[in-house]
Amino acid sequence: MAELIRPGERDEDRHDRTRLIPWVDMDRVSSSNVLVVGAGALGNEAVKDLALFGFRHVDVLDMDTVVRSNLSRCVLFREGDQSSGKGKAPLVAERARGLCPDIDVKAIEGKVQSLGPDDMRRYDVILGCLDNVAARLHLNANSYHARVPYVDGGTDGFRGRVQAVVPPFSPCLQCGMNRSHFKVLERRFSCTGQDTVFYQPKMAAEITTTSIIAAVQVREAVKILSGRSAITHVMHYDGLAGTSEVFALDIDPGCSNHLSAKLS
Amino acid sequence: MVVRVRVRNAETGATVDMELEMENTVEEIIEGVSAYWEKDPGAYVIRKGRRLLRGQQKVQELDVQANEELELIPDPEGGNR
Numbered sequence: 001m002a003e004l005i006r007p008g009e010r011d012e013d014r015h016d017r018t019r020l021i022p023w024v025d026m027d028r029v030s031s032s033n034v035l036v037v038g039a040g041a042l043g044n045e046a047v048k049d050l051a052l053f054g055f056r057h058v059d060v061l062d063m064d065t066v067v068r069s070n071l072s073r074c075v076l077f078r079e080g081d082q083s084s085g086k087g088k089a090p091l092v093a094e095r096a097r098g099l100c101p102d103i104d105v106k107a108i109e110g111k112v113q114s115l116g117p118d119d120m121r122r123y124d125v126i127l128g129c130l131d132n133v134a135a136r137l138h139l140n141a142n143s144y145h146a147r148v149p150y151v152d153g154g155t156d157g158f159r160g161r162v163q164a165v166v167p168p169f170s171p172c173l174q175c176g177m178n179r180s181h182f183k184v185l186e187r188r189f190s191c192t193g194q195d196t197v198f199y200q201p202k203m204a205a206e207i208t209t210t211s212i213i214a215a216v217q218v219r220e221a222v223k224i225l226s227g228r229s230a231i232t233h234v235m236h237y238d239g240l241a242g243t244s245e246v247f248a249l250d251i252d253p254g255c256s257n258h259l260s261a262k263l264s
Numbered sequence: 265m266v267v268r269v270r271v272r273n274a275e276t277g278a279t280v281d282m283e284l285e286m287e288n289t290v291e292e293i294i295e296g297v298s299a300y301w302e303k304d305p306g307a308y309v310i311r312k313g314r315r316l317l318r319g320q321q322k323v324q325e326l327d328v329q330a331n332e333e334l335e336l337i338p339d340p341e342g343g344n345r
Contacts, residue, residue, distance in 0.1 A: 040344035062344075070345070131344035133307070156306070156340035176339075178319025179291045180298070181307040184341065203342035210343065234316060236337055238274070247316045254320065 014100075015054045025226040026054055032225050033057045033122060037112050037139055038129030039088035040064070041073040041205055042153050045214030046127050047092050048075050051100040053218060058096070059123070061108040061115070062089040073207045113138050120146035125221045128152035129214065131203065133177070133185040140165065140173040144257045149230070151220045153213045157204035158239030160213035163249075164220045164230035171233055175252040209239045267323065267330055271297045271310075274337045286324040290317040297336050307339040 010016045019026055034055055036046050039062035050058050066074075066081040066088055076095035077088075084091075089107035096105045112135045120126060120143045128139050128150060136152060143150040143165070150165040152173055165172045216237075220230050237244040251258055265286055271293065272279045280300055282293065294308050310317045312326060312334050328334075 038344040042343040064344075129343055131342050133341055136341070153343055154340040155343045156338060159338055159340050160343075161340050175318065176309065176316055177307070178294060178309070180294055180319075181339065181341075183305065184307050203345065205342055205345065213343065245314070247311055247314055249316045250318060252318050252320070 018054060023226055023228060024222060028225045029054050029222060030056045032124040034059070034221065035120070035123040035126045036060045036129060037115075037126065037135070038062055038131070039092040039107075040070060040129065040131065041207075041210045042129035042155065042214045042217070043088070043127075044074040044076045044092060045211050046129055046153075046218055047096050047105070048099065049215055049218040050221075051096045051103050051105075053222065056102065057104050059106045059108055060089045060092050060096075061110060061112060062087065062092075063109060063111050064088050066091065073205055073210050111135075115139075115142060117142050117146040120148045123148055125224055126150045127217050127221060129217070130154075133181050136173055137177075137185075141257050143167075144172050149221075149224045151217045151224075151230075153217045155203075155205060155209050155213050157206065158209050160209050160237040160239070161234060162213060162216045162220065162231070162237075163234045164224070165233075166224060166230055170230075171249045171251045172255065172257050174257055175255045176234060176249050209237065212237060212239070267328055269328055270331060270333045272333055272335045273297070273301055274335050276301075279333070284323045284328075286322065288323045289319065290321045290326075291319040293334065294319070294336065301336075303336075307341055309337050309339045311335045311337055 036043050039060050047060060066077050068082045071077055076092050081091055087109045089109050093105040093107040096103055126143050126148055128136060130136050144167045147167045152163045154161045163173060224230050231246050233249045235244055235246045266283050268281055268283050270279050270281050290310050293310055
């Protein structure tokens with residue numbers, strides 16, 4: 001018996017146009033578990049893109065509440081959120097459900113340091129939407145040990161970067177860091193010797209670069225989940241020049257993540 | 265043995281020539297040009313062509329040619345505020 005169709009029925013499928021991209025594995029996208037760490041500027045954009053793309057299982061982690069200066073870059077926050085007392089993560093989850101009612105978004109209010117490799121193993125891909133080296137190093141090491149792909153984004157004004165880490169074959173974030181990164185880390189720890197936010201320099205940020213970097217992070221997640229190769233290995237974006245370039249990076253033979261991976 | 269390279273500041277387009285010993289490291293190049301250009305404190309990386317160099321790599325490992333250009337690029341670390 002011939003298949004029965006109706007005029008215009010394809011337009012009833014929210015993801016019909018995405019399904020026209022032959023390599024995108026929408027079944028994998030919709031069934032995969034994604035962790036977004038950070039519900040600020042990049043995290044807002046990433047969750048918005050994940051929801052619209054067709055991801056259905058997303059956890060969002062953040063420990064902060066909204067301040068009014070977030071509103072220029074955070075598509076899911078609204079005027080008044082800064083006085084609601086609600087955390088960024090629950091707000092992002094609530095608004096993502098507004099974008100896409102069948103998405104399952106869970107808010108986790110806490111620090112990234114509360115997550116270890118066992119927590120990471122619950123996910124198929126992790127997006128880092130962070131603002132400091134210490135949190136990045138924690139997420140990088142634990143996701144690498146859990147063998148879960150990690151896509152990190154960073155911005156500073158009109159500049160941005162994305163690194164896709166696909167263990168065990170690709171270099172990790174730590175492989176690309178040098179003394180200048182660790183000096184930044186030392187400044188953060190310089191007040192009390194513990195991880196505090198007493199010294200947290202204000203970094204330049206704006207929505208156009210934030211949007212681009214988060215979009216690349218989500219696209220890399222889609223590529224990884226659909227069986228395509230991720231970028232090799234780090235994309236640097238220069239918004240003023242209107243350019244982006246992808247640079248290769250070698251595994252650092254002295255990197256503790258790769259040493260311990262060899263031992264395990 | 266000494267090799268002279270040119271380092272470009274990706275943010276301004278400025279260049280400076282630098283004499284390097286084979287034992288010098290990429291981190292020393294970053295610190296040298298950052299101090300010269302009085303860069304803001306922050307994370308930076310050096311690229312050689314389409315490859316990012318690791319901080320502890322020595323010049324003798326880089327296969328760097330005389331007058332070859334390296335580039336100092338800021339490594340953005342913001343995004344959650």
